[in-house]
Amino acid sequence: MTQQTMEFKLFSNAICDRICQIKDGYIVIDSYVADYDECGQMFELRCKNGWVGWSWMLEDEIERQKTELYDDIVANGVDINEKNIKYSGKIVYPLIFTPLNI
Numbered sequence: 373m374t375q376q377t378m379e380f381k382l383f384s385n386a387i388c389d390r391i392c393q394i395k396d397g398y399i400v401i402d403s404y405v406a407d408y409d410e411c412g413q414m415f416e417l418r419c420k421n422g423w424v425g426w427s428w429m430l431e432d433e434i435e436r437q438k439t440e441l442y443d444d445i446v447a448n449g450v451d452i453n454e455k456n457i458k459y460s461g462k463i464v465y466p467l468i469f470t471p472l473n474i
Contacts, residue, residue, distance in 0.1 A: 379452075382452045382453070382457070383452065383457045384467050386450045386452055387441075387445065387450070390441055391468060394434060394437045394438060395434065396420065397420055397421030397423070398419045398421065398423065398430060398433065398434050399420045400417050400418070400419055400420075401419060401420050402417070402418040403415050403416065403417045403418070403427070406426075414426060417430060438469065441468060442461070442464060442465065445464050445468075446458075446460070446461045446464055
C-alpha cells in the first residue's frame, strides 16, 4: 500500500468516525406527542446530544451538522498522527454525504 493510499484511508476513516459521532448524538432518547395538526400527531424528540425538536426536523438537523463538518474539513483538513491532511471538496463531499452501509 502506498503512502498516499494509506493516508487517504486514514483520512476517510477519520471522517467516517466523525459522521458516526454525529449520528450517534441524534439517537432519540425520548419522544412524546406535543401537538396535533391536520395530519395527526406531532412528535417532539429529545436526542442523546441534547437536541430537542419536532420529529420532521431531525434529518435536516443531521444534514446541517454534516454540512458544518464538510465546511470545517475542506477549510482546515483533518489532523492524523500529528499531520494535517487536506483534500478538495470534490474528494470530501462523497465521503460525508454518500450513505454508509453501517
